[in-house]
Structure formats: C-alpha cells, structure tokens
Amino acid sequence: MTTAKIITPRTTRVYRRPSGTSGKPRRRNVPLFPGAGSAKALRARRSAIRYAVLDSPLGRLLVAATKRGLCGVRLGDSDAALEAELRAEFPQARLARDPAGLGRWAREILRHLEGETPRINVPLDLRATAFQQRVWDALREIPRGQTRTYAEIAEAVGAPGAARAVARACATNPVAVVVPCHRVIRGDGGLAGYRWGVARKSALLERERRHAEAAEADVLRAALPRPAAASLAPISPTESSRLGQLVAGRYELRRHLGSGAMGVVYQAHDRVLDETVALKLLRSDQLSGDAEQLARVIDEVRLTRRVTHPNVVRIHDVGATGDDRFLVMEYVEGTSLAQILAARGRLPLAAAVILGMQLCRALEAVHRRGVLHRDVKPENILVTAEGQLKLSDFGVAALRGAGVPDRAGFTPPGTPSYMAPELLLGERADVRSDVFAAGVVLYESLTGRRPFEAPTPTTLAASMLRGKRLPIADDRGVPHALSQLISAAVAADPERRPASAAAFHDELAAIGA
Secondary structure: OEEEEEEOOOEEEEEEEOOOOOOOOEEEEEEOOOOOOOHHHHHHHHOEEEEEEEEEOOEEEEEEEOOOOEEEEEEEOOHHHHHHHHHHHOOOOEEEEOOOOOHHHHHHHHHHHOOOOOOOOOOEOOOOOHHHHHHHHHHHOOOOOOOEEHHHHHHHOOOOOOHHHHHHHHHOOOEOOOOOHHHEEOOOOOOOOOOOOHHHHHHHHHHHHHHHHHHHHHHHHHHOOOOOOOOOOOOOHHHHHOOOOEEOOOEEEEEEEEEOOOEEEEEEEEOOOOEEEEEEEEOHHHOOOOHHHHHHHHHHHHHHOOOOOOOEOOEEEEEEEOOEEEEEEEOOOEEEHHHHHHHHOOOOHHHHHHHHHHHHHHHHHHHOOOOOOOOOOHHHEEEEOOOOEEEOOOOHHHHHHOOOOOOOOOOOOOOHHHOOHHHHOOOOOOHHHHHHHHHHHHHHHHHOOOOOOOOOHHHHHHHHHHOOOOHHHHOOOOOHHHHHHHHHHOOOOHHHOOOOHHHHHHHHHHHHO
16 A cells, blocks of 8 residues: 655645555545644644753754654754744743753753764654655755755755755754754855854854764774784886886875786875875776877866865876876875775674765765766775775776777776676766765675676676676675665666765665664
C-alpha cells in the first residue's frame, strides 16, 4: 500500500491507495498535532506555552514549548525583546517561564552548540504548510559542518526553480538551530539573510565546521595511525638522475616521493615563491600528443587551481618545458590510502564512512567548477597526521585524454578497477563517473577488496554490466543500509548512482550519524 501526505497548517491529510489500483484514494484526516483535530482544540492546546531564556554561545537563547514539543527557539541579545517576539507569535497563549521544566530540551540544544552532539533530537510541535514541511525536513538532512544552496534545497524537495520559496520557508522557520536554516547559502557562496542576524549565522556555521572537523579527525587519528617508519619509495637510476635538476627554470627537484603509471613525483623547491611543492613529471608515453587536448587540460587545471578546499590538494601550475610535461601541486605530508589499506587490510566502519564523506566533499568542490577527476583511487588519496583526507592528481587523467575518444586504439584515462563502465567503454563521463570511483574506494576500504576484477578493461566492463549481487551485501561488518548505498554507487547504470558527490556525502552522513 502506498501513502502520500499533504500537510496543511492545521491537519495532515493521509491519502491511502491500495497498491495496483487506480481508483480514487480514500481520505482520512489526521491532525498535524495529534489529539487536537479541531481549531477550537488547537487554540486550547496552544493557550499554554512554557518558555525559558538562558545564555548560549550565540547570545541569549529562548526555548518555548507546548506539552507536545518545542514550538519556538529564538536567538537574541535581550530577554525582553525575545519575550515580546514570543507574545507576538502567540498573542492568545498563556506564557509561563519554566526553566526547570524545559531544562532537558534546552540542554540538548546547548550540547549541540558546544559540539557535543551532531544532531538535536527533541520533539517539535510546529504548524507548517506542505512545502514548508518538506523544506524543513530537507534542512535537517544537511550534515553538521556543511551547507547547501537555496537552489539545491529546492531540487531536493522536488521543486526545481523554487529557490525563492525555499528562502521564504527558511525565513519563517520558528525553531533556530533545531531546523538548521543557517546551513542554506546563496549560489555564489554568500550567506544571505538570517532571521537572527547574519553575524550569528556566520558564527554558527564556523562553530559547526570546527566541531565536525574535530570529531572526524579524532576518529581518523585513532584508526589511521601513520607508519612509525615510512620506507623510501624505490627509485630508478633515471629518476634518481633528475634530483637536483631545475624544471622550467624554477622548480628544483630535491627528493623522490613516488612513481606511478602516469609519472614520477618529487618534492621540489619553488625558487620564485621560496616554498616546498610537489612536482609530478608526466611520462611521455602516457600523454596525448594532441595540442588541442593539452590546451583543454590547461584550461581545466586553471579552473581547478582556483578551488581552495581542505580536502583537495591544490594545483599551482601546469606546463611544458622541452620534453617535460609537469604538474605542480601543494606539498602534503601524509600517507596514501593505498599504503594504509596494505598495512591494515580494511578500515574500521566509522573511519571508512568519514573518509568516504571527505572524499565526496573534495569531489563536489571541483565538480562545481565543471571539472571531473577521472582517476580517483587509493594511491591518489592522502591522509595527514592531523586526520584529514587530501585528494590529489586532478588533471592527470585529463592529460591522457578525457573527451569522447575515437574508440579505435582507445586507452581508458585512469585506473581500470576504479573506473565506471562508461569510461572503460570510451563513452561520455559526468560527475556520476567520479561517484562510481568513490564507491569503489569505499567498498575496498570496508572489505579489503575491490568489487570488480578482470584482466582487461573490456572484460572488466562486462563484469560490471552483468550487475550481479556484490559480496558486500553479505558482509556482517557492514550495515545493510551502507552496503545498499555502496552497491548503488558502483551500479553500471549511472541513473542508479547518487546524483552527485554531495548526495552521496549526505547519505553517508545519515548512515553514520
């Protein structure tokens, strides 16, 4: 049987239609506030509201409630002004101060503001239109420390183009912090308005960001200790001979960091800016000889380098000198996820979920610039000693050929085991191709193995397209909801995957909460 709810300011109308039938649905009215169906009963119940005003990290905090739940949470500087607002909101109600009676709910809000809890779990007693209810529900799904735009919330509630209506629903939210309308921002990143002041909105977002990052870092530091003594990466005579050389008259190669299929990474000294950087010399046999392709990649890297995000290794420069093609990146002291998995086999559940979330944040930050990574894999993911993920090597796969190629002699631009079937088959990619790779990384982090293995890209793609049930579904160490989400992320059909890295992130956050 299917159920749809339409919420009006006074009642919830529940329509029930038996599955497989097309007749007119039966209707029964259910009060929005249980036990108070009539307007008279509603007014009677609303006539008694208890409230308390107390100190908070954001100024004075007023908490108001009926016997069924919170009906108001306000922030301000003056007790008198907050009480006047409450009277104006409920002019016929009997208001009574009751700090002792509201202590438990007030403490729950304060604990959240202090960073002790990621969510506020208190009963609510609110009047709302159907649209307001959908918006407020969507706001409560935004993870602590994150923001979404008005347009993204409109999309989430099934009303694309209704960003202004979302803004109005945020402006009428009666319970500050509990329904976190402060987590919605403009499309350009501006904070926009806030019923209780933009300065408070900024302070609240900053507090949440710090608390969320600290909680995640604690988990990663405990679960992902760096090796006590990192072994030196093997180096060939040719790679060793480059040490001390100057690239592009600017970057002095000082230490070999590692080698891969796409190139060799060195720690280098930037003589112009007098700072340490990471420089990747790309192997000539891995590059497209197409000058237009190289120009497109340079444009892409120029977009990517403008992204400043804590989970992205920033690209500083891309260029060519003589026979060398190179990328210059932020230098990060960290251990690759590949090294961690080689040492541990698999990660603890909480650490894997947090790594997945941070990986999704990195991808979303660059996707917003219209750039795809195309080579997400454990070797390109670093974890710092401070417990933070860093995604590196944006632009490398693009240098190998990122458009829709001629299939004759096509070589996939990335690492096949982590690539979506559309990339393996030379079809057009979009953000869901990176979501697929993130799903493979998370699968491997949780199980110690990859979901798909085959000797060639063609047979690998065939294995993916068969769509067989994945072993993670039967892994008792992985919650069912998480195994379902990861299975969807690595689905052959892009339509089955989370629509974006942000969507994948929020579903992971909901599971990990």
